């Protein structure tokens with residue numbers, strides 16, 4: 001009798017253990033599932049924290065970079081600059097100082113990430129225009145200016161105040177970079193103004209990059225280059241096209257019938273355009289004609305062709321005017337970066 005009782009007791013105990021183990025396994029699977037899709041706002045659970053801790057160890061195990069080599073094109077020489085000082089010069093050149101502090105902070109993190117993505121010890125590739133330095137100081141990489149140069153271009157009396165504001169944004173994000181799946185983000189692209197939506201990376205560049213997805217980007221109508229127009233004569237336009245693409249064979253009398261927009265991206269930019277006997281991407285058409293963006297409409301007037309563009313820049317990643325609009329709505333730089341670089345995490 002007593003033995004039977006013990007056996008039954010043991011059985012219940014074993015069932016309880018099995019149930020407990022199952023619970024742990026199922027919970028772990030669920031948590032790991034969330035962890036794969038982690039964002040800055042999901043860190044309440046210990047296992048996720050451990051994942052992030054691991055990722056931090058992985059990132060901090062990389063060599064510490066405190067200086068960066070920049071090719072100064074005007075002087076035709078390479079300068080080694082303290083990383084944070086370089087970032088201050090980049091933010092000062094790349095974003096209006098009048099912008100909200102959180103937009104400037106978001107820019108600082110994006111620019112720092114971009115700089116470190118050109119350091120070979122971190123798996124990056126040197127800029128091909130930089131003569132062996134990490135980056136060049138032009139729009140090819142990101143524009144960098146020294147404090148003296150930048151202050152000359154700001155309204156008199158505001159220079160020191162503006163520089164200090166940018167410095168505050170850089171110091172406030174010191175050492176912070178964007179990471180994705182525990183690695184440094186290699187393509188933290190940004191641009192001036194979107195058309196209301198950013199672009200999927202593969203619709204502008206060749207690669208499908210998971211964190212560079214098309215997202216809404218409102219409040220940009222006040223950007224000075226949100227809308228712009230360029231006017232070409234019929235002769236002028238056909239000449240430019242034929243000079244760049246001799247196979248196109250367009251004529252000034254027929255050009256209206258020879259140009260057809262084939263398709264557009266999710267954000268509305270021209271993906272492919274047929275011109276005479278050739279087809280080119282909207283980006284190539286944009287470069288050929290020096291348009292502000294590849295989000296355009298072509299209007300054939302009586303004596304000229306008007307090309308109306310919306311937005312300014314390639315449209316991939318963070319919109320700077322969109323970042324400022326978000327900051328004006330009270331969003332902080334982490335929320336801004338999270339919005340434009342999907343699924344990324346800020347690491348030091």
Ligand SMILES: [Zn+2]
Pocket residue numbers: 127128129130135136137138140141142
């Ligand atoms: Zn470059």
